[in-house]
Amino acid sequence: MRNIESKPGRESVISKVLGATPEEEQEILEKFRNDFEHPDLAQKLHIIEKEKTPEEIEIIESINAHMGEFLKEYGGQPIKITPEKIIFLDENKLTNELLEKYSFGKDPTAITYPIKQLIVVIPPYPENYPKVKLDIARILVHEALHFNSFASVSRQKGKLESRQMGIAIEFPKQRFLEDLNEAIIEKMAMKFAERYFSQISPLEKDMRKREQAINEFPEDMQENAREIISSIFTKQLPSGEYKIMIKAHTIYEKERMGLKYILDTIHSKNPTEFSSPEDVFKIFASATLSGDLPSIARLIEQNLGKGSFKKVAQVFSKPHIKPSETQ
Ligand SMILES: [Zn+2]
Numbered sequence: 001m002r003n004i005e006s007k008p009g010r011e012s013v014i015s016k017v018l019g020a021t022p023e024e025e026q027e028i029l030e031k032f033r034n035d036f037e038h039p040d041l042a043q044k045l046h047i048i049e050k051e052k053t054p055e056e057i058e059i060i061e062s063i064n065a066h067m068g069e070f071l072k073e074y075g076g077q078p079i080k081i082t083p084e085k086i087i088f089l090d091e092n093k094l095t096n097e098l099l100e101k102y103s104f105g106k107d108p109t110a111i112t113y114p115i116k117q118l119i120v121v122i123p124p125y126p127e128n129y130p131k132v133k134l135d136i137a138r139i140l141v142h143e144a145l146h147f148n149s150f151a152s153v154s155r156q157k158g159k160l161e162s163r164q165m166g167i168a169i170e171f172p173k174q175r176f177l178e179d180l181n182e183a184i185i186e187k188m189a190m191k192f193a194e195r196y197f198s199q200i201s202p203l204e205k206d207m208r209k210r211e212q213a214i215n216e217f218p219e220d221m222q223e224n225a226r227e228i229i230s231s232i233f234t235k236q237l238p239s240g241e242y243k244i245m246i247k248a249h250t251i252y253e254k255e256r257m258g259l260k261y262i263l264d265t266i267h268s269k270n271p272t273e274f275s276s277p278e279d280v281f282k283i284f285a286s287a288t289l290s291g292d293l294p295s296i297a298r299l300i301e302q303n304l305g306k307g308s309f310k311k312v313a314q315v316f317s318k319p320h321i322k323p324s325e326t327q
Contacts, residue, residue: 010079012036013117016152041116050090055202057083062200076289091123110139112146119143134206134231142189150291166288180316183255184288266303
């Protein structure tokens with residue numbers, strides 16, 4: 001395996017500009033660095049923003065505090081995500097029109113806006129929130145990892161558009177490898193949660209309950225249980241009695257299964273080069289942080305057979321919805 005070194009922190013989300021001369025690129029990147037602290041969108045959304053609770057602020061700050069160490073393993077450059085960089089929208093202040101514009105389903109979600117350099121968390125918040133905070137914390141880590149991954153813009157007719165986020169590339173008709181990028185980001189988020197959440201005091205209790213539930217599984221099933229259980233909460237039934245409920249981890253589940261197949265196959269064909277599928281994953285995670293898509297393409301093509309990268313791209317790409325947004 002190649003030696004991965006950590007680099008100094010990044011000062012803006014965007015690291016590269018296409019369609020500009022080197023001088024213009026420097027100027028645009030400088031503007032992104034200057035805008036980083038005070039994104040316009042944050043001011044616009046202020047009227048529909050939910051004030052963050054002290055616990056939410058503590059979670060964001062703790063995620064930020066551990067991120068540098070976490071990214072080191074993959075050669076990433078951490079970017080500072082202060083609580084101001086994350087906007088929680090207020091369910092009560094959202095009009096139906098806005099809800100339709102921002103809402104993507106029944107579960108809460110979040111969007112990372114690379115050009116706006118902002119993360120927006122969108123209600124509805126979970127039924128058990130803020131009593132159980134694990135699900136929101138998982139979403140925050142997922143978005144923080146998008147923020148920390150490679151991002152480029154392209155300049156077209158004087159306008160800047162998102163070009164690449166991690167290993168996903170925007171084309172007019174498709175978001176190339178979008179689902180593979182999401183699977184990698186979520187797998188990283190799960191590793192982050194496993195490693196650090198029990199050290200984050202507002203999450204400690206929820207993590208302990210989850211650990212107890214995992215320990216109730218037979219030993220050979222505990223690893224699977226860890227992948228499947230997102231959080232544990234109690235629910236009052238109509239009869240009045242309380243029942244312990246398991247919230248399954250469903251974020252990009254299908255996509256993660258596809259990624260698992262790729263990692264397992266590459267490992268099984270290279271047992272000397274890679275000691276485990278996790279070892280292969282390090283290359284995928286590093287490429288997502290650095291934007292080095294060719295390294296992944298090569299690895300897939302060499303191990304899954306000629307033409308396999310094209311097939312992977314077909315499975316993991318998405319038709320185009322809207323540029324410059326990553327969920
Ligand atoms: Zn995502």
